[in-house]
Amino acid sequence: xxxxxxxxxxxxxxxxxxxxxxxxxxxxxxxxxxxxxxxxxxxxxxxxxxxxxxxxxxxxxxxxxxxxxxxxxxxxxxxxxxxxxxxxxxxxxxxxxxxxxxxxxxxxxxxxxxxxxxxxxxxxxxxxxxxxxxxxxxxxxxxxxxxxxxxxxxxxxxxxxxxxxxxxxxxxxxxxx
Ligand code: IMP
Numbered sequence: 747x748x749x750x751x752x753x754x755x756x757x758x759x760x761x762x763x764x765x766x767x768x769x770x771x772x773x774x775x776x777x778x779x780x781x782x783x784x785x786x787x788x789x790x791x792x793x794x795x796x797x798x799x800x801x802x803x804x805x806x807x808x809x810x811x812x813x814x815x816x817x818x819x820x821x822x823x824x825x826x827x828x829x830x831x832x833x834x835x836x837x838x839x840x841x842x843x844x845x846x847x848x849x850x851x852x853x854x855x856x857x858x859x860x861x862x863x864x865x866x867x868x869x870x871x872x873x874x875x876x877x878x879x880x881x882x883x884x885x886x887x888x889x890x891x892x893x894x895x896x897x898x899x900x901x902x903x904x905x906x907x908x909x910x911x912x913x914x915x916x917x918x919x920x921x922x923x
Contacts, residue, residue: 750904750920752913757903757920761895766877766905766919769894770798773875774805776892777845781808786843789835791860792816793914794849797906798877802847813837817856839869845892849906850878854886861888878902878919 749758777786785808790799792814803812815835844864851857857874864872875892882899901922903913913920 749923750913750916752903752909752920755909756923757909757913758923759918760897760900760902760921761905761919763905763917766894766917767801770801770877771805773892773894774802777802777875778805778807781810781843781845784808784843786810786845787837787839788812788845788847789839789860789864790814790847791849791856794906794908795847795877797914798849799847802875811837815860817860835864839864839867842869844869844872846872846874848874848876850880850902851876851888851890851893852880852883854884854888857888857890858886877905 747759749756751757788799788803788806788810790796790812793816799812803810813836846857846860846864848857851874857876861872873891874888876890877894879890879893879896880899881896901909902919903909903922904916904919906914907919908914909922
């Protein structure tokens, strides 16, 4: 399907499944090389990264742990800027190598907030692994070591990302028309 309707808005396909899967595999391969022997903890940020996390982690062949946190900053099609923690971290990351798995970095405020909180627990290292980054919208300086794709400042849905709770369940990614 070239266009989909999600609630009151129309979205057009912008990143096909084949491209997403190719990039996810490439990033997983890099992580496999960089983290060999490091026993990392993957910290997946719900809800948007649930599909990305599942695909990425099936390509990661290292001994590792995976846990989930749930944050919310977006309302409708805009970042609210204030981040609420809905499910907290239940793993001790002290002296561990942490890889944050995020669906999309927009303003970067969510990642900055997570990094601040995680640093307090003295992990050995923290890297960010993002499916998508909107470089044109970043409001904070972030070092994103692993990024599958950079995209323009448009609002997107699909492959885990939502518009107002809907549109997460597609294999491709769609951009607001
Ligand atoms: P940030 O804090 O502004 O970087 O926003 C990060 C969060 O906003 C992501 O984890 C997404 O949940 C959400 N988000 C940002 N851009 C989009 C988008 O284009 N579509 C859907 N959700 C988005």
